[in-house]
Amino acid sequence: MKILRITSSPRKEYSKSIKLGAAIIEKLLAAHPGASVKHKDLTASPFPHLEEVHLKGFYTPVEYRLPGYDEAVRHSDEAIAEIKEADVLVIEAPLYNLTISSTLKAWIDHIVRNDITFRHTPDGDVGLLTGKKVYVAVTAGYIYSEGPGKAKDFVRPLLQAILGMLGITDVTFIMAEGLSVPGVKETAFQKALDSIKI
Known part of the structure; x- marks a missing residue:
């Protein structure tokens, strides 16, 4: 089994999402001896935010690409190849300002490509990256799974x-929340660890 780990927090050793992702990886390796892990740290090698040259490269057939297009598309092609190769993805997604980090969004913008990872059809979009399992390690200072924060979880x-x-529909979210809430933060992370089921 091949595991692709995606890190998006810049906080390194202080990051709870990295710790939670590592715990998921540990349980995966225990359940699947011999599995390999490829680690992609998006903060160490950030993906460029999309510019005109990227979009032109995405939508221009290889034989018609102008100089510079191949380099602009390289990050995208490599990221998609890594996903295709993986059986399981572990995505570490700390909640920043109610949504994902810009580093993770930039990676997403490079992997969502028409006719390569999904296809538009008259009946709706059809995903082309099927047969994969995803675990998402979500961390948040507030509580977003219930109560007034639920509507703000994006x-x-x-x-x-x-x-x-x-085409990836087998997705499990492991959430460590309330990490800054008195009376909750003391046990919040351990509760998340205990919820990991592989």
């Missing part, structure tokens, strides 16, 4: 929709 609905668009 991490899980966004990732569920985008992954589904790509």
Whole structure:
């Protein structure tokens, strides 16, 4: 089994999403001896935000690409190849300002490509990256799974929709929330660890 781990937090050793992702990886390796892990740290090698040259490269057939287009598309092609190769993805997604980090969004913008990872049809979009399992490690200072914060969680609905668009529908969210809430933060992370089921 091949596992692709996606890190999007810049906080390194202080990051709870990195710790949660590592715990998921640990359980995956325990359940699947011999599995390999490829780690993509989006903060160490950030994906460029989309510019005109990227979009032109995406939509121009290889034989007609102008100089510079191939380099502009390289990040996207490599990221898509990594996903295709993987059986399982572990995406670490801390909740920043109610949504995902810009580093994770930039990666997403490079992997969502018409006729490569999904296809428009008269009956709706059809995903082309099927047969994969995804675990998403979500961390948040406030509580977003219930109560007044639930309507402000744009991490899980966004990732569920985008992954589904790509044909990846087997998605499990592991959430450590309330990490800054007195009376909750003391046990919040351990509660998330205990909820990991592989």
